[in-house]
Amino acid sequence: MTDKVFNKKIKKQFEFDEEVASVFDDMLERSIPYYKEMQRLSIALANNFLKDDAKIVDLGCSTASTLIELAKSSKEINNLNLFGVDSSEAMLDFASKKANAYGVEINFICDDIFNVDFSNSNVIFANYTLQFIRPLLREKLISKIFDSLEKGGVFIFCEKILAESNLLNKQLIDEYYNYKKNQGYSEFEISQKREALENVLIPYTQKENEKMIKEAGFSHCEMVFKWVNFALFIAIK
Ligand SMILES: C[S@@+](CC[C@H](N)C(=O)[O-])C[C@H]1O[C@@H](n2cnc3c(N)ncnc32)[C@H](O)[C@@H]1O
Numbered sequence: 001m002t003d004k005v006f007n008k009k010i011k012k013q014f015e016f017d018e019e020v021a022s023v024f025d026d027m028l029e030r031s032i033p034y035y036k037e038m039q040r041l042s043i044a045l046a047n048n049f050l051k052d053d054a055k056i057v058d059l060g061c062s063t064a065s066t067l068i069e070l071a072k073s074s075k076e077i078n079n080l081n082l083f084g085v086d087s088s089e090a091m092l093d094f095a096s097k098k099a100n101a102y103g104v105e106i107n108f109i110c111d112d113i114f115n116v117d118f119s120n121s122n123v124i125f126a127n128y129t130l131q132f133i134r135p136l137l138r139e140k141l142i143s144k145i146f147d148s149l150e151k152g153g154v155f156i157f158c159e160k161i162l163a164e165s166n167l168l169n170k171q172l173i174d175e176y177y178n179y180k181k182n183q184g185y186s187e188f189e190i191s192q193k194r195e196a197l198e199n200v201l202i203p204y205t206q207k208e209n210e211k212m213i214k215e216a217g218f219s220h221c222e223m224v225f226k227w228v229n230f231a232l233f234i235a236i237k
Pocket residue numbers: 016028059060061062063064065066085086087088091111112113114126127128129132133
């Protein structure tokens with residue numbers, strides 16, 4: 001279904017509710033440049049760290065696209081244990097229908113990430129999820145992710161990011177809005193969504209993300225892909 005959520009005057013802040021969930025796959029593909037490529041890369045990188053019986057957790061899994069694609073791409077690995085965590089019931093309704101349709105077994109947990117025990121993981125994904133975690137809690141979450149990984153495990157995450165310079169930041173955001181226009185979003189839809197996301201989606205710079213990762217104890221962190229204001233990182237424990 002085509003995303004028309006912000007085609008009308010907004011009444012509330014952005015939420016992962018039933019309306020957003022019902023068009024979310026279209027929203028992501030048209031709102032995040034190279035969404036599919038960053039997902040493909042996330043999975044390809046994860047595959048290098050997978051072995052039989054591995055535990056893989058997707059924090060903020062939304063409609064479970066990443067876990068479903070991962071299951072399809074790693075058929076030669078036996079007994080993958082897939083966990084999708086999300087606090088939006090609406091997202092997980094779509095996720096479980098999609099997983100059933102693709103015949104992929106995923107354990108879905110509908111709760112806040114902070115309440116869920118995902119210890120002994122081999123791979124943890126959080127694609128476009130950290131940006132929705134309050135800055136005051138973000139470091140605590142990164143530490144929890146670090147503690148929950150087995151040694152040698154990896155944390156793979158994508159984020160919307162800020163530039164260091166205010167001038168460049170404005171230019172990069174203009175470039176991003178041009179991308180959205182080319183995807184068929186009107187100026188009105190773009191500005192309504194920008195307002196709805198204010199103080200809800202809080203991006204960090206590349207350096208801030210890397211600093212947080214290093215301070216949690218990860219031995220390596222690489223930015224693997226970047227388009228203007230979106231980036232994919234991998235961190236190794
Ligand atoms: C932008 S979406 C993630 C997209 C998805 N990872 C993908 O690549 O297709 C962010 C998701 O994180 C979930 N989320 C945000 N904060 C959360 C929290 N504290 N606990 C659990 N889920 C959360 C939202 O419900 C939403 O589904």
